[in-house]
Amino acid sequence: MSRPADTPASETPAVVPLTLDQRPARGPAIRRRIAILGNPNAGKSTLFNALTGLRQKVANYPGVTVEKKLGICALPSGGRVELLDLPGSYSLRPGSPDEVIVRDVLLGLQPDTPPPDLIVFVVDATHLDRNLYLALQVLEIGRPVILALNMMDAAEARGIRIDERALEEQLGVPVVKISAARGTGIGNLRRLLERDVEPSTVRFRRLPPHLARVVQRLETRLPRHELLPERGRHDLALALLLDDGEDDAIARAAPPEVLDDVGILRRRLDQLAPGWRSDDIEERYETISQILARTVLSPGETRDANRERIDRVLTHRIFGPLIFLVLMGAVFQSVFAWAQPAMNAIDFLMTRVGFLAEGLMPAGPLRSLVVDGIIAGVGTTLTFVPQIAVLFLFLSVLEDSGYMARAAFIMDRLMGRVGLSGRSFIPLISSFACAIPGIMATRTIDNRRDRLTTIMIAPFMSCSARLPVYALLIGAFVPNRWIGFGTLPGLTLFSMYFLGIAAAIAVAWVLKRTVLRGGKPLYVMELPPYRMPSWRSVLITVRDRSLLFVHKAGTVILAVSVVLWFLASYPRGGPEVSALASRIAAAQAAGDAPRATELEDEMAGVSLRNSFAGRVGRALEPAIRPLGFDWRIGIGLITSFAAREVMVSTMATVFNLGSPGDDVVSLRESLRGAVDERGRRAYTPLVGVSLMVFFVLACQCMSTVAVVRRETNSWRWPLFMLVMMNALAWVTSFAVFQGGRLMGFG
Amino acid sequence: MMHAPRGERETPLDRLAPGEQGTIERIVGDRSMVRRLMELGLVPGTPVEVVRRAPLGDPVELRVRQVHLSIRRSEAAQIRVTPR
């Protein structure tokens, strides 16, 4: 897979033998491999989706795709090709880890991915000159390229007219006008994919003579590379000269004696022509303006009136930050308000299903498994699908419209206070969905320390898996009242998200002043134009994310529920239980029905407490008692390591088994009515708050730990994260619970 | 840089008020930063406009070659322009 960004040089093979033929044996059955390349936000993933029918994430900000993704594209003739979606890049001299992936794929520096047979270069036609910079770099390598002029709808709307035949002639490769979002021109492109495209024979670069001579000398000293065309070696030589040895992949490609020469050549150039390090850039932009002069018939409107109008409000000195806050508040308010009716309906349905199952099945362990284990566990989790849907509805509208980049623009200064930049903003916002894509998105951050800091704080953003837990606890303990400018549940939810953000800020502040101290790195971010979100793609995102949640309920949560049912039901019996059973029989014989019910309640409680799960929970209890949690919550804290939502299904199973009979009880009701061994109320609202706080701060997600391990390529950081977050969670919950008690709550 | 400064007219870009334009003369500072900015199209001779400052005064929004970029003021200061 992709090369981890922070691989220390010592852990990777010292020399990648370029002379070795790494191409796997290719029979006729192996398909052609086509890579989609281009600047960030040019519409590569939109095109990839149009060609493959897959649903890669698309959004209106640069840096959405951070990994390569393979798909299959059908051709008109019935053939098929492999299509590779790549992160966007501004240059083949990479700055950030995601750009490294692009460069390595293209130059064949990734051992597991042979370089593509054909490149579809996606150009945003509304930003032709900047996009052509990377296009020229790619053409210079000498591989077959098709240039796709994307966003033609937007370009035409702005009056931009491009002569694609003239552009073909100038670049020496086929050019096709498309609009990936609308699907126009895709058929033409598909037909082109079938053709044998020759590499461009146009020689663009005219390096200044002094530099050209040096590069040529260097080129001949590089080993022959089977996967690289001759001109690729030229590029490698130039890269070697320019990269100052910072880039290990490039440096590894060269024999050590050549590296010594590079140093000498650099010093000579420094004396001869001090500006040599950027000469190639100026030459290339010069070439571009000549090409554009011959191919752009009309440059169109230079100003985007729409953008100016919207930006005047959204980035206004006062309204900008205000709108940002109101928007965030509105999201949390709606997550509750809009989802409530649907949630109640699902809740009702699940109780009915439980009732039905109870009627259809004979009493016994199997019925208990189905009703108390599966229907209670999975069913209760499913009631939170509406919240997930509303959350993603908002997130995807914000992402598709182009607002996210503005929010990052507004927030950069504040992030600067803790030593981060606006670059970290989008990974952090993505973490509200799930920390895993958020952590992956940090690949767009070129500075290693900033990237690590962002990874460490991303899990503090309340992910969608915590939402069901908050929703359950708020539903059980927070009265639905209006106060000030929102409802109490909405405000409580907002404060939980806010607490996560505050913790993230504090931790970042500490990290950036201690272990990850360092100067402020370059921060440049493109602000994309506003686009009307496509409702179709928004709804597809919402549906996909909801289905994913349902799928999880049907797999992980189902499995955990079944296992948990066993652990919480067995061992059965024991002297305490038999004693109770005979007392129940006695009470029934005496016709004392209320007493019998009371004893049945007690028996269910005793069995649960003595079960395997109960014993584990009780073993944990001393550690969590100071936070207000009892052994039943303890069971949930353990199972939620599988996934945070499992907390909800665990509680549902525990409380169903802990109550007599096999009818499904509403979990919210049971939490409110729960009593401890001495018959006192087990959970006060204060316990609910303390538990929510614990969930905000604790690191309870195995997948997150695994991703951090992969992205940082060490165990140090994930272990640090685990200890730091859980310690913080314990201490804060302790302070909340004990402090609250001192103040007389609970 | 090979481009000699054009006397006192050369100004750090962050001195331009929002709405003002200039022509890039040169970029000073860290080599990799200079390359990065130039690759984004900020090469000498290119017109650049300061569109606005963020609500807290930093970063600034630039417009170069129809592209809008958000960049810190301290970095904008390293881009030298002649106002026009």
Ligand SMILES: Nc1nc2c(ncn2[C@@H]2O[C@H](COP(=O)(O)OP(=O)(O)OP(=O)(O)O)[C@@H](O)[C@H]2O)c(=O)[nH]1
């Ligand atoms: N108007 C218009 N918008 C488009 C077109 N193609 C893509 N878009 C929009 O452009 C934005 C970026 O699209 P993506 O496909 O995510 O771009 P990308 O090149 O994959 O971006 P990165 O993964 O960040 O490199 C999205 O908002 C798309 O809806 C098009 O043909 N016309």
Ligand SMILES: [Mg+2]
């Ligand atoms: Mg993409």
